[in-house]
Amino acid sequence: MSVDTDGTEPRTETDEPGWEVDPDDESGAAVVATVGRQLRLRREAAGLRAAEFGQAIGYGEDLVYKVESGTRIPRQEYLDKADKVLRAEGMISAMKQDVAEVRYPKRIRDLARLEARAVEVGVYAHHGVHGLLQTEGHARVLLETRQPPYSRDEVERGVAARIARRSIFERSPAPSLSFVQEEAALRRPIGGRMEWRGQLERLLEIGQLRNLSLQVMPLNCETHPGLDGGIEVLKFGDGTAVGRSGGAFNGRPVSDPKQLRILELRYGMIRAQALSPGESLAFIEQVLGET
Template sequence: MRVDGATVGLKDERDEPGWEVDPDDDWGVAVVATVGRQLKLRREAAGMRAAEFGAAVGYGEDLVYKIEGGKRIPRPEYLDKADEVLRAGGLLSAMKEDVKRVRYPKKVRDLAKLEAQAVEIGVYACHSISGLLQTSEHARTLIEAAQPPYSQDEVERMVAARMARRSVYERDPAPALSFVLEVAPLRRPLGGTMVWRQQLERLLEVGRMRNVTLQVMPTHCEVHSGLDGKIELLKFADGTAVGRSDGAFNGRPVSDLRQLRILELRYGTIRAQALPPRESLAFIEQLLGET
């Protein structure tokens, strides 16, 4: 709709940060270009101009052209509305699954794929709270603190990607998850008091799940096996595993049995040195009470 020569009520790029296509993600670029081409062919076959179609789906003409040109990732609701307006019989809505796979950066997609297949996940995090445990506002504060700073589009995309990984908690059967966190990140009020409180509440919520073991490494433990940095271990139903540690094997993911045994030994030692789960949750409750 236009009022005094200006478009009113139609979404533009400022309304949808974080939906740019990653030019370095070849597969993602190809998928989004294919979806955009199909949208354009359907629109033209229906005899609708871009501005007319945009008004019907609630998007500005420029954004319609960018989606059709493979420059922007269409939101799921955009595809649903386009399917309805163009009477595609569900064919455009069905593309949501393809688009969903390329919504997030390739590195995050690869990690999320492994997490979705793992039957056991173990994480030791020392400098920050594990991404699988973060609230959206906590994650946003961390990402926005990076130097050089990310663009707002990149921030929103990375936050959304991190939150999407939380689907691991919804799996059935549920994987066994264990986390060991250092005290310092738990005490750091990132984002202010309310964001900090919400993060502590989220830790308590996850820590009480039956398939989750959450432990805190006390500061009075002078030396332990995780001082070199983060450790991640993922085990799969076929008996294989993947691990990574900041302080081992140049930080690369490893699947060699000998290297995995080293990471498992370090992680097992860390868990033994940390507070038991019940005491860990009590400690987090105490921190929450102090905020």
């Protein structure tokens, strides 16, 4: 095997899950194919064989061929090293954002774009812990237990997508975030005791954010407007909004003001019946102490 410029064996990553192109994602596959074509043309113009190029950037020849043929999603560091070796002056590195998004399922990409634009997010999580609040381990367990089972590649894609969506907590200016979680979701030991504790600790950590309100809907609340499905409403800076609920409008996303008012009314009543943010954090601490 050839070695890279610092004397270490080149990385192949050909068997690592989560970086294969989804054949059903036509738009994503087109992006990866275009990037791969540009990389091949620039490599050939520089007079480098695939093996030489791979040695120069620290990756195996097989992985170079997979990236250039559009069957493998290149990592960001792969593109940065390729940009430097091929003297592309930032043209290759500039493709990192588009390529990074392709790794995530199309439905999640669309949702992440909406979340990235939102100035206000309101969520009632009907069953489990909402995706934005999940730890990596919690998300992985949930995806691994889906039936019919996901492939390893699909699981890793899903985990990576949920972790990437956490960027909403780091935005500046920060959006206004509101979550209502059912008590039952906090008491289910998904992934075992240690993973369960980690998820509760994550909720306590997130609950300290100044722009976030986290509330718990206690089991002793006999009825409330969210019993037939979760609710999510995202509002944008231009005054528009989009919402969705499993218990309204056949679960379809809606943007009509009249329909949005119905979702907002239901969510407002749910928040009013839930524990206050302070009471909720104290309750989560209590559950954590019982684990």
